[in-house]
Amino acid sequence: MKRREFLKKWMSSTLYAAGAAALAYPALSFMTFRRAKTREVVFGQNDQGADINHKEGVYLIGTGDKIRALSAKCTHLGCLVNYNPLTRRFECPCHGSVYDITGKKLKGPTTRGLDELPLTKNSDGSITVKVEI
Amino acid sequence: MNERSSVVNRIAKGAGIAVTFSTAMPRLGLASLFICLLSGIILSFYYRPFGNVFQNVEEITSLVPYGWFFRQIHYITGQAFVFLMLFHTVDHFVRRRYRMYPAGEWTGLVTALIACFLTLFTGFILKGDKEGLFAGTILLNMLDTIPMAGKWLSRIFVGSGDAFFFLPYLHHCLFLPVITAYLIRGHVSAWLPGKGFAAVAFVAAGTYAILVDPFMDIPPEAQAQIVTGPWFFLGIQTLLKSWNPFYVGILLPCVFVVLVLIIPAVSRFSGRESRFKAKSGIAEKGLYWAILAASGAYLILIVKALVNGP
Ligand code: FES
Numbered sequence: 001m002k003r004r005e006f007l008k009k010w011m012s013s014t015l016y017a018a019g020a021a022a023l024a025y026p027a028l029s030f031m032t033f034r035r036a037k038t039r040e041v042v043f044g045q046n047d048q049g050a051d052i053n054h055k056e057g058v059y060l061i062g063t064g065d066k067i068r069a070l071s072a073k074c075t076h077l078g079c080l081v082n083y084n085p086l087t088r089r090f091e092c093p094c095h096g097s098v099y100d101i102t103g104k105k106l107k108g109p110t111t112r113g114l115d116e117l118p119l120t121k122n123s124d125g126s127i128t129v130k131v132e133i
Numbered sequence: 134m135n136e137r138s139s140v141v142n143r144i145a146k147g148a149g150i151a152v153t154f155s156t157a158m159p160r161l162g163l164a165s166l167f168i169c170l171l172s173g174i175i176l177s178f179y180y181r182p183f184g185n186v187f188q189n190v191e192e193i194t195s196l197v198p199y200g201w202f203f204r205q206i207h208y209i210t211g212q213a214f215v216f217l218m219l220f221h222t223v224d225h226f227v228r229r230r231y232r233m234y235p236a237g238e239w240t241g242l243v244t245a246l247i248a249c250f251l252t253l254f255t256g257f258i259l260k261g262d263k264e265g266l267f268a269g270t271i272l273l274n275m276l277d278t279i280p281m282a283g284k285w286l287s288r289i290f291v292g293s294g295d296a297f298f299f300l301p302y303l304h305h306c307l308f309l310p311v312i313t314a315y316l317i318r319g320h321v322s323a324w325l326p327g328k329g330f331a332a333v334a335f336v337a338a339g340t341y342a343i344l345v346d347p348f349m350d351i352p353p354e355a356q357a358q359i360v361t362g363p364w365f366f367l368g369i370q371t372l373l374k375s376w377n378p379f380y381v382g383i384l385l386p387c388v389f390v391v392l393v394l395i396i397p398a399v400s401r402f403s404g405r406e407s408r409f410k411a412k413s414g415i416a417e418k419g420l421y422w423a424i425l426a427a428s429g430a431y432l433i434l435i436v437k438a439l440v441n442g443p
Pocket of ligand 1: 076077079092093094095110
């Protein structure tokens with residue numbers, strides 16, 4: 001192949017690739033856009049009876065000033081963990097990660113503990129927890 | 134196209150018990166696929182990928198007239214199609230028939246098989262129960278681990294919040310079947326099932342649907358000690374217990390697929406008179422046995438997980 005022909009071919013391929021990328025980028029940006037959303041989980045007074053309460057993917061732990069909210073989402077690959085009242089641990093049914101009552105990782109493939117979630121105490125005694133979707 | 138059909142015809146015209154088995158498999162598989170598509174179309178009249186998907190599926194199973202029948206038929210024919218296609222591929226592979234395929238056609242067929250598995254996986258998600266929900270979440274988070282492109286890729290496959298099931302639904306009902314049909318369009322012309330195969334497939338699937346109850350779906354809010362994925366994912370689920378999700382869920386399967394894809398090209402070198410002939414002959418043998426060993430090891434993992442849990 002002559003040098004000139006080679007250059008011509010190379011330039012046209014580059015132009016095609018650049019054109020494809022110019023189309024693909026906005027298309028992919030559109031297809032993968034997600035608006036940041038949060039949902040609220042409200043624990044009414046009736047939902048706060050035990051020292052571990054669960055509602056819609058959130059664990060409310062402790063009472064009074066020491067109350068904390070933990071996400072039930074396993075930090076390995078996102079399954080929801082179960083609370084085992086016998087061992088007082090959180091156990092993931094997917095690949096066996098185990099967390100203690102404070103959410104600290106005890107064993108399994110996960111690399112960190114459960115995420116703590118921000119909570120607000122309301123004047124009527126209920127507690128609102130914000131969860132990112 | 135001529136070269137393509139001649140490859141298939143040469144195979145289809147074989148004689149003897151083993152070849153009869155080889156030629157019956159793809160025909161039964163295609164018959165299953167047609168029944169699966171038909172039952173899928175019927176199910177789509179009630180199935181909704183929004184809101185309480187679990188309740189929607191339960192209604193299909195227990196409230197809608199003959200819903201249980203179409204759900205079971207759809208399930209078993211989908212499984213049968215992928216199973217038979219897998220056997221068909223293994224059968225070709227073990228007999229080293231990949232040597233007869235042009236690299237492009239081989240790549241298309243392997244990609245079609247991957248698309249079939251993805252269709253099964255998205256179907257598993259669409260059950261909307263705890264297993265489906267977790268399978269979708271795991272897929273999303275596993276794709277997320279891919280450096281740079283992870284966020285984009287995961288968002289292409291799985292939605293979030295209320296729209297969680299919509300993207301798997303779109304892939305299951307539209308993109309993946311269209312991709313599969315496009316990729317196998319030339320290949321299947323020699324395997325089209327006659328009335329006999331269609332009747333056998335329908336009677337077998339119908340009998341299954343009538344005799345076997347649907348699996349128990351776990352409500353999303355129920356607690357379950359162990360949650361398992363679809364059968365072909367069980368090996369990966371076991372490995373995920375101790376290995377990094379990116380290596381196990383993305384890198385290893387990709388390396389395996391690349392090995393399967395390049396083997397016809399390597400074999401072509403070993404078949405030619407060239408100074409690379411001897412070396413590529415050894416490379417082909419090595420690849421062949423590596424692929425078989427990896428598949429065998431994975432099969433053992435699946436069986437182990439089916440018996441003892443992942
Ligand atoms: S998702 Fe919990 S251990 Fe994997």
